[in-house]
Amino acid sequence: MPSLTPDAPHRLSVFLQEQSAQRGFNRVVVGLSGGLDSAVVALLCHRVFKQNCHALIMPALTSSPQSQDHALLLCERFNISFSLAPIQAYHQLFNQDHPQASLTRQGNFCARMRMICLYDHSLTHQALVVGTSNKSERMLGYGTIFGDLACAINPIGDLFKTQVYELARMLDVPLEILEKKPSADFYVGQSDEADLGFSYVQIDPLLFEISQRWAHTKQIDCALLVQLGYDPLLVKKIVGRVQQNAFKLEPPLICKLS
Incomplete structure (x- = not known):
């Protein structure tokens, strides 16, 4: 695996700046899960857009409480503008209508609800939706169509997961986020690597x-x-x-x- 060059954060920042400008946006919004990938993207966006970068934190019924804690930690440490937009109520309605739904079905529903929230924020605040899926996830199909895979631009979509770890260290992502197991957070204790x-x-x-x-x-x-x-x-x-x-x-x- 090739290592990232030291100028990677700068090149990704230029990508964000140029591509958002081409689309006529000077604001961006990121779904912040408390995981590594969204933390890296949020920090890249904050470097470029400062207070015109906004993070939405959208916990579901099955989300780990630690995920929200880590998302809040990142926002507070780096002064990232954020909103709490819980989707538990929508998740509950889905479960009431589909009581036999598997955790995967629930996870896909929640991923698409988060996409709805992100694009509603995009329309309301004229903010471009920035994606957070890395190349490993994309190649493995470890994402939800029209859910977490939905975005206007994606700065880490060509970086493998191990390269995202390198980038995270360059950006000083908190150790609490850097050292935990990768997870789609479909349910408490879920782990990407255990699934794979x-x-x-x-x-x-x-x-x-x-x-x-x-x-x-x-x-x-x-x-x-x-x-x-x-x-x-x-x-x-x-x-x-x-x-x-x-x-x-x-x-x-x-x-x-x-």
């Missing part, structure tokens, strides 16, 4: 190899990856996820009749 079966330190070199060698997921050669030294079980599981979820990164397909 491997750590990002194991996964990211494989994802990088795939991204460098093949433009289309159907072309991935698992036998070659094993020959290159990657664990066969890792290859089988991760390549399967990448291929199965590739559609999440594609724009909606439109049928052309002429």
Whole structure:
């Protein structure tokens, strides 16, 4: 895995500044979960937009209380403008209508409710929605279409999770956030790496190899990856996820009749 260069925060800041200006915005809004990725994006946005950067903290019924604590810690330490916009009431209504819904269904519903809140804030305050999904999550399909994957621009969408950790250290993300297990926070105790079966330190070199060698997921050669030294079980599981979820990164397909 290539390491980030020291000028990475500056280059990402320029990206945010230029792309927001091209779209006619001088304000941005970020969904702040209390996790690493959203903390990094919030700090990048705050560097560029100062008080024109706003964070929405949107806990659900199943969110860990620690997540809100960490989001508030980040905002208070770096003087980031924020609002608490809990979605528990919407979550409760969903559960009442769908009492048998799995935690994954509930998590997807909550991700889309957060997207609604972000875009409502965007319209109300003329603020561009900035995304927080990293490349590892995007390649693995570890995100909700029209939920946490929805945004206007995304400064970390081409950074693997291990690179986001590097960036977080450059930006002085609090240790409380930096050292906790990555989680989508679908429920208390949920962990990305437990769900995936491997750590990002194991996964990211494989994802990088795939991204460098093949433009289309159907072309991935698992036998070659094993020959290159990657664990066969890792290859089988991760390549399967990448291929199965590739559609999440594609724009909606439109049928052309002429």
